[in-house]
Amino acid sequence: MTATDIRPREARAQQARPVRGRTRRSPLLWLVTLLLISFAAVWIYPFVWVLSASVKGQLEVFSAGLSLLPEAFRWENYARAWVDADFGTYMLNTILVTAFTVAIVVVRCAMAGYVLARYSFLGRKFVVAVLVGTLFVPAGYTIIPVVELTQRLGLLNSLTGMVIALAGGGHVAAVLLYMGYFRGIPRELEEAAVIDGAGFGTVFFRVMLPLAGPVTATVVVLTFLATWNAFLLPLVFTFSRPELRTLAVGMQAFVGENSVDWPGMAAAATLSLLPIVALFLFLQRYFFEGIAGAVKS
Template structure:
């Protein structure tokens, strides 16, 4: 009976894995197809396979510029978000002040508000600051977003650290900044891994605000917005769009493969805490 249950579980997991991976396989098949078709009979025919769609995506849709823009926006945004959320989490987790509980409650309550509600106010604010037509505007949109979950993860982590670490550092003459930067922050590696990888994927795949801010300025388009160029009014270039999707997915895939252990330990650490 036990062996049968294990076999059923393995079959179920394999079936679930095949269902999960099937869209990616389909995307790759369409990307290598020379005909603009989604028919299985055509995309499974090796005679129609080509690399032309990748060349079209990289050159015609100016993916080289989009790749640079996405890399710059993602790198700067993730770094700033990591610093801001970790410092906010440290302040909430290690210091007591009068409005602390109210502040945490307000932050938690803000998580129920959909981010799309802030798109128009954000655009108006960026316009007032004269950064609505620049990569700085895209970075500010990402950095100024509601990263409440990351703040709470850092807060919980810092709360669980022993007070003896902070007390011994104070006795040695360390300042609050030195305690945070040299002791507390390095000990938050599990949460740091979770924040970096999660926010990198979110920023890399962001579409709505990059579309709004770069609609009239193709030179500022990110990869996700550049993919939109393959969708015409009456026809969609499926091969070009899927090839563009493959190019956009590769960096995230390499990131996860390279840092999968860090990501897994980060998630486990966040859950345990």
């Protein structure tokens, strides 16, 4: 018997041997998979129910129980939400407020995180401690001074004042994300730029901020969600000017004194969710990379 006859037998024997680790883990793997699928189904059901309710009739929303299939698709609910409830205007207001708020928050928090991560100064640890402490302060506690300040500036009933109020908060999570990410970047990059004659602005905007792309995507998503769904501040800023309402505040248009237009509200909620889902699908990879990079640093 030659060596060439032995090798195929050994290869066949190795292929025939069962992999103990895989055999033992397969039942547990199937169980975990079923549990995750069940959890995902329970979690996604409310969203599917809203989509189903948006094309149902007023009585059918509750008479159908847990059924998701409508008797007849009533697409006029979307037309009623977009035209009659003036959600086209609310959508434009929300897009403008969210876009400017996100831009301001990204630049401001990136600068703050960069300074806290790269510069040593007296009171730095105290500033970080105060920032972390403000995470436990409810947002409603600051509504009175914010409104008072914007009123004195003459910006209370305007989109500009709303943007300043939404973007002027602490946004501590964004600052900490940038601080953790910038702390892990080698200092040689900054030193090389300084040797070439770059100042603070050039080093930050042309070297450091482009490197923080994953964190920026994370901050964009988080700020977009918070601003798009903000209710309290936009409600206060649009009391006397309903034409400046955002989508979250505009939902009240479907609530009457004696009844609620549930199909119209579901259609409006679906319209307001579409930009959020589109943005997250576009930035999801950078979103998780930014969180992982900041935590690792």
